[in-house]
Amino acid sequence: MELSLYERLGGSEGITKIACDTVDLHLKNPTISPRFFKSDVAALKIAAATFFIMGTGGPSVYEGKDMLSTHKGMNISDVEFNAVLDDILQALEMNNVGQKEKEEVLFVLYGMKKDIVAV
Numbered sequence: 001m002e003l004s005l006y007e008r009l010g011g012s013e014g015i016t017k018i019a020c021d022t023v024d025l026h027l028k029n030p031t032i033s034p035r036f037f038k039s040d041v042a043a044l045k046i047a048a049a050t051f052f053i054m055g056t057g058g059p060s061v062y063e064g065k066d067m068l069s070t071h072k073g074m075n076i077s078d079v080e081f082n083a084v085l086d087d088i089l090q091a092l093e094m095n096n097v098g099q100k101e102k103e104e105v106l107f108v109l110y111g112m113k114k115d116i117v118a119v
C-alpha cells in the first residue's frame, strides 16, 4: 500500500520545514507580503505547519479556523492566490519534494480556492 502524503513529505518534521519556508517566502513576496505585516510570524508558522500536517494524513494537531472563516472578507484576488501557490511550490522544491507529491499538494490546495478567493 502506498504511504500517506504525510509520510512521503517527511512526517511532521519535513512538513514543518516546508510550512516555515512557505511563510518566509510569503514575507518576501511583494504580491502578498503586505497581507502579513501585522502577523505573529511564529504563530502563523505553527498554524501553517499543523494545518498541512492534518491535511496530508498526519495527526489532527491543527487548532485554527477553517479556510472559509479564516479568509472571509479579506477580498483575496486570483493573483494573490496564485502567488501563495507559487511560494508553496518553491518551498516544496527547496525541500526536494518529488514531482508526484508536488502535484498532489497543489491539487488539494487548488480545491480550497473557492473558500479563499473573494468570499
Ligand code: HEM
Residues within 6 Å of the ligand: 032, 035, 036, 038, 039, 040, 044, 047, 048, 051, 063, 064, 065, 066, 070, 071, 076, 080, 081, 082, 084, 109, 110, 112, 113, 116
Ligand atoms: C490554498 C491556499 C491557502 C491556504 C491553505 C491558507 C491557509 C491559512 C491558514 C492555515 C491560516 C491560519 C488560520 C488560523 O490560524 O486560524 C491562514 C491565515 C491567513 N491567510 Fe491563508 N491560506 C491560503 C491562501 C491565502 C491567500 C491567497 C492569502 C492572501 C494573500 C492568505 C492570507 C492569509 C492571512 C492574511 C491570514 C491571517 C494571518 C494572521 O492571522 O496573522 N491566505 N491561511
